[in-house]
Amino acid sequence: MKNEKETRRKFATDPVPDLMTDLHTTSTGLTQKEADDRLEKYGENVITREKQQSQLLIFLKNFTSVMAILLWVSGFVAILSGTLELGIAIWLVNIINGVFSYWQEHEAQKATDSLMKMLPAYTQVYRDGKLQQINATKMVPGDVFNLQAGNAVPVDARLIKATSVQVDQSALTGESVPESKKVAFDAGQGEFAESNLVYAGTTVGAGTATAVATAVAFATGMNTEFGRIAALTQQQKPSLSPLQLELNRLTKQISLIAIGLGLVFFVSAIFFVHYPVAQSFIFALGMIVAFIPEGLLPTVTLSLAQGVQRMAKKHALLKDLNSVETLGETTVICSDKTGTLTQNQMTVDHIWTPAHSFTVTGQDFVNNGEIQLDGKPIKYGTDADLDLLIRLVAFNNDTEVEPSKGSARPKILGTPTEASLVILAQKSGIDTKAYSITYPRLKELPFDSDRKRMTTIHQHDDHTLSICTKGSLSDLLPHCDTIQENGKVRPLTEDDKKAIDDANRKYASLGLRSIATAYREVPQETDKEKQLDGLTIDTAETNLTFVGLAIMSDPPRPEIYEAIKKCHRASIKIIMVTGDSSLTAKSVAVKIGLTSDKARVVTGGELDSMSKEDLKKALAGEIIFARVAPEQKYKIVSTLQEMGEIVASTGDGVNDAPALKKADIGVAMGVTGTDVAKDAADMILTDDNFASIVAAIEEGRTVYSNIQKFLIYILNSNLPEAVPSALFLFSRGAIPLPLTVMQILTVDLGTDMMPALGLGSEKAEPGIMDKPPRARDAHLMSKTVLWKAFAWYGLIASIISSGAYFFVNHLNGWPLKGLATSGNTYVMATNMTLAAIIFCQIAAAMNCRTENASVFKAGLFANKLVWFGIVFEIFLLALLSYTPFLQELFHTGPLAPTDWIFLAIIPIPLFLIEEGRKWLNRCRLAAKKVDVVD
Template sequence: MANREKQVDEVYQYDPQTALTMVGSQLRGLSSEEVLHRQEVYGPNQLDKPAGEPLWLTFLKNFSSLMAILLWIGGFVAFFFTDTPELGIAIWAVNVINGCFSFIQEYRAGKATKALEGMLPLYARVIRDGHEEKILAEQLVPGDIVLIEEGDQISADGRILETANFQVNQSALTGESNPVNKNERAIEASAEQPDLLAMKNMVFAGTSVSKGNAKILVTKIGMSTEFGQIAHLTQDVTQTVSPLQVELNRATKQISIIAISIGLFFLLAAVVFIHEPISKSFVFSLGMIVAFIPEGLLPTVTLSLAMAVQKMAKKNALVKKLASVETLGETTVICSDKTGTLTKNEMTVNHIWMPHQEFVVTGTGYEPVGQILADDRVMDRQSDESLTWLLKGAVLCNNASIQPPHGDQTRYTVLGDPTEACLKVLAQKAGLYLDTIHVEAPRVKELTFDSDRKRMTTIHELKSDFLGSHMVSFTKGAPKEIVDLSSQIYDQGQLKPLTKEMAEQILAANDAYAQDGLRVLALAARDLNNLTGDYSIQSVETDLIFMGLLVMQDPPRDDMEAAVAKCHQAHIRIIMITGDYGLTALSIARKIGIVQGDNPRLVTGQELSQLSDEQLQAILREEVVFARIAPEQKYHIVSNLQKLGHIVAVTGDGVNDAPALKKADIGIAMGIAGTDVAKSSADMILTDDNFASIVHAIEEGRAVYQNIKKFLTYIFNSNTSEAVPSAFFLFSRGIIPLPLTVMQILSIDLGTDMMPALGLGIENTNPDIMQQAPRKRTDKLIDKPLLIKSFIWYGLMESTIAMAAFFYVGFLNGTGFTITPDIYHQAMTMTLGAIIFCQIGMVHNCRTERSSVLNKHFFDNGYINFGIVFEIILFLCLVYVPFFHPLFQTAPLGWQHWIYLILCPIPVLLIEEGRKYWLRQHNKA
């Protein structure tokens, strides 16, 4: 059995009967006993399911961070060992909120393996014991004989035994949209490592039949198939933590350590200097810890990212993983495929070359619009019989069909080869009626395309006169082959000999188009009236009449040049990685501006397989386009870009793209053309399959990063004002009562601060944001300037106003700096209120870095305005609703108190405006 498995990889080299013998099968199929034996040996024809981490364990991990453990312990002590159980409940509530939001942030809905399984068909037609039967696809074994026909999906890898006009769509594995012609002929062995996907006598699981039917011998099933190997690559990819998650985890740990250190210091100081009981001192130190830990950080970040996701969805980019939004803003390289992303995925004829005349075709896409132009004037088609019959021949020698939109569809769809479809579109653009052409020239026979011949021929019985004949063949294929088989040309309605000079002229035109990355087909005809007997390849495809060249391309999207220019302006590289031809890829890359140098590097998959990592990394530092790339090679390119320190975004639509999509920092799948596997493996899905939508998403990602820094500054600046009152209590040795309780601190961090911070998270994008380089991975989200501005500059400003509010109550009551028990709760309420009202000014300060906030419209951010109203209403509830008084130790305020609070934002705004003005003047100097 082991020797048989080794031989299976070589079955393409042998004729069908030998292949059957090698796999231990026969045309009448396997016996029932042999099927049972092989099912025991090989197992079911299905993909392995990776043993993922249980969901409950993933959930619980979000409650075991350093900060979470600290708060669990603190809540436990407060609940069981103090007279403030409500504090313990509040602290535990903080932990639950943070843990739940973290879980939502980290949870991935994509399950690539299930999507892979979903692509495999449920049933297969097999021959066993000499009889045809229908079985579940998972019951297939190597050696089974399977019957497949047009429209079927293929359940296993296999060697073709018999075919009839057989084509397979392998785009899910190779990324190439054109159907592949298949046959049963053996392929000579090569010294090089064979590319099985290129084998014309092999079919593969996960692909589908485009045309015809075949009988195949199953050679591999399940994870052993080419499809399964890609699934294995996808499963093996370890999901990396996003840069934002790394930054937040680092910041949380750092702040937690600082908070614990400060808490321990105050715990010891309270016991030693004030001689408070340990339980009461612990609650006091816990207040300091809670003051310095930004409990609302993760919820606010998550909610801000979620709203950014909603904004991006309106721009055709659906983000599955919230943290990916910020990672987009860091992107330094975009690895993009070509077809359907950079281009329209609509093969379009743009030139027609005929002897002594050349036509330029206008109008793009599959819709029958536009005109055929010649020498910048509208061509009178009726007066040029040569052009008319060239177009008719292109329609007749054609198996594709174009379906108009129906139902909710807005796009034309193509059945068959897109290259053939665009020839029919060309005829429609010229005003020809396809149905009429087929009625006037019904097909008699087809000599199917063959990669060795590089051409196909159809034979028709004409009801109109052409070449003085009623039996005519049309042949289309590679120009050189067509020219070699031609002896005449059809020029301006007349037959002329094909001279050597004219042949050279035709091939020169072909070469010129090919160098521009355009695809060229030649069309020829033949009068068959004098041909007797069977219409064979040898008898029909000779002595042809050359009619012209049809030149086509998959045109770039209309907005591609602007999108690519914007990426270059933003210091983002674009690397094309495609399964298409090298010259075509390079031409498109140059046309839309991806490559701009005189000598960009073109690397094929075959060349890439011979490069070391060091050689590849050297190439990746240059302008490069990759063509004819295999799935594992795309993954390899992404890995090496990451080794060079790049943040890599990768686009893809097929099964073959899944490993690279998961490996990338940002995997981007196509929503229209993408397979379920690609969508499940990706972090983001483009609903319009348009590269320009990626650029919009990157711009939004950069804005998110800037806005996160804005609301981090806002959140942190209240931490100092929350801690300073406790310092007054400690260093006065208890003479000044504690101005702010832990419950009041929590009401700020998880109550009044949340909505304005969220408003900062959706500030409008700075106009110059895409003219800056992506931030470096080494740059910190929470850096020294941010900490100095928030904790020291803003923090001390706010602390001064808050403590002044505390003593202001004493002055109003005639007790000066002495706060009596009767007015203590009112003084604490004023301290809380002063911090809240200072934050109203602070939220506007944080909207700009250097420019004056007065240049912004104060009311153009509805979320900030709503947040300010929300925090005022919440504070009013704490002040005037009796239910909250014992919980938060608040008390009602008088009109003198409210005058102070309403004035609090004014000095906060004016002092900061002075600093920003100084910075602007300093920069000018």
């Protein structure tokens, strides 16, 4: 990195003749032959991409997880054992889930393609001494080319001619204010601040220039700063989300338990029940299938998809399903300032003159406010000093604001700063078009970064010329020797200078930016053209009369205050990482409640010199990062991850892509963001609003809570599925199998999934954002989940379903007669066992909707998807019970009306008992809160 900066500095500081000699070029460019030779040597000016893994391998990896492999084997064993239908059913689960996962992954990453699209198509280049238009991909080091306002810069280059050039480098630096560029070298502040260098991927906002493409180290394609960031983005490989890691862990746990139990049951069936090996395989397979929730992965996938749809309605588009849950685990948000915490629109909100301080209402680049004095509206023509300041900012302006059309934002043809002054003039009521005719512009002395001023000269009347100047106060005030107050001009005193400086400091301490205005009127000479030629910077910008300050800001978003409070309640840390100045960054952070006034501000330069341990210590406290470079943002994110944090990072420019890809959740801006940032990110905000991130985090937490709910729901049926096999084994075959393998699959793949999907759409319980993010070592399969799934819901369902089996046998003569091993009685007994499990699941679906709150309070019928799932369960049971073909396949038989009555009663006491448990739990939690308060 150090060598790269030194090389770049050499290109900036070498005299132009020496640079041309080093590049073996001239002011009239290269010959076509030399350009062709260099093109062959250095390659085309394109962003290349790494060799991608084949689509076939990407597709196949979706079918090789631990769960998938186990199911492939299980299906194969089932087919070998003569149960073709069972094997096909198991394999079908893998196929559906694998195809769905591949489709999501295939749509996810296109960052490099977007980088290529951002490069300009054609450039005006000198070849053989003539200006030619060529494809930008054919540019080489040493090419001399022209730039003008609106052009995208095609390569890294050194300016050799420049007139009032301003370049938008926000895609590289994050700075919202355009950078002034000139031929003379000035180091500037921050990354990419050299005054005479321009970079690929940036845009010329104003002026014209001629530049030379620098040597291969910083010239074309992947060797530009733009290309270097692209390479860094490509090198960052995506990591597994916390949910993916947890599901992998969970499936391994369940699979090992299931395989272990299956082996025990297989051996026991051979040696204790004396089953043939083939039958023992089927028996053990039934046990494995009973304990593996085959529908878990597709149910999780579809539940995450529902979360994505809900987030889209909240202006957050998720590209990766697993990012939904990761959002809920976020512990730190690294957020940009401009456009995310603020509205990305410069707005004049104060005017200061020696006599008065005015307030300006309204926001955005639209005329939606007014100028006020002491809370009362004041129009143009009322105050002489205000009137003059309004005329000055209207005359001394090269920007146009095109009104918005429909829902589109106003279009700015120029700079945001001047756009805010245009809107200020509109709010005053001045007729700018009429004044531009009455006081035509005769000459302009453009803004440059040396003097930080802009001057325009206008015809005032037949005998007078008006010189209008605006710019930085520190650079304009020394050129003033008079001041206007209450319409009268008098000498500028030291007390006046102190009052002006005090006002500027007061606004600066609030993170606001001041533009100073001044003027001078000169008698028109007989030879006006000669007089205008003589009005140069040195002669025009002197003996000025100070008028006042226009104070502007990029206002915070209205929703940001509550969003930040919600993050703080949720123990989520927010770190501002911006390219703006330290003063502005801290002022905004304190104003919106992001940090206290004691927060430490670390600049990019300081960050470079910090060790990893020092950075970790700094990150542990209140901190703001200002003037940061792309690699530094990446460093901040990676360090936080090393500290065990789950990091969400926002960004909009090309420079943000590596950090977005590195973060656990990369959040790109949908309105102002580059395509590169959007494609590198996991989530895109369609409104560029920080509050949308918080809403997405809340949704992510809800998704995780809902996953646990339907995990309890799915797992609780495992115990009643396994108990029949255990009864068969421990009775040494005296108790026939109360449930067949196909009936177990009916529960796992049929009746379980629909209500589980309904649980995945359950709304958040109150207080979900009042808890800290879950610990990183916490697991989906928590003690609470295990207790509810097995010791509570599962145990009750096991007793009821097994009881149903014995009850049917009792109605047919048991215990006087033995338990039926075949025939109608056996079919009805197994069918009632299946039906009892399903109706226990109905109660479980309702009970799992809330953790502690009453379902009645949540709304008994509020979740229509759960009720749809319940209806589906009953319909599927009826279909299996009354369809001849399915009766034979699933070993079922028709249920009598009395059977349906018995089944309908089952959920009622289970639901009421659980409501009682939740009530007791709420009472216990309330008592704890009282104890804490006391």
